[in-house]
Amino acid sequence: MHSTPGAAEKPIRVVVAKPGLDGHDRGAKVIARALRDAGVEVVYTGLHQTPRQIVDTAIQEDADGIGLSVLSGAHLTLFAQVMDLLKEEDATDITVFGGGIIFEADIPPLLGLGVAALFTPGTPTREITDWVHAHIGSGSAQAATDLASAW
Structure with missing residues (x-):
């Protein structure tokens, strides 16, 4: 069982998105479910x-983070466009992370764009949910501590 935020603490809210023409969303749905099960509000x-x-959507939903799932090979372009739009909208406080089929050589340039973390196939969902609790939203460090002590 996981710890839920108190009344004074806003739950972490993450938009999970499938940009581009990629039509495979099983991984995104698995991550969305894992995040929900870990107490994160998810907008898919x-x-x-x-x-x-x-x-x-992230701005309208007052999201703390955006999780992008890309399997199409267009990750450099799609992540860059999202990062540019966040800057344009003065919304760089929204943390961007992602996963999917991302070539090892493309990880440093994506991190250089400001993407906070990348998770490749085979990453345990627990590792992703722990990262989200530790790095996204206000009070996230305490939420990660509460979650870890609950298990």
């Missing part, structure tokens, strides 16, 4: 979202 945008739709 569905398939075929543009970077603009994703950023607009």
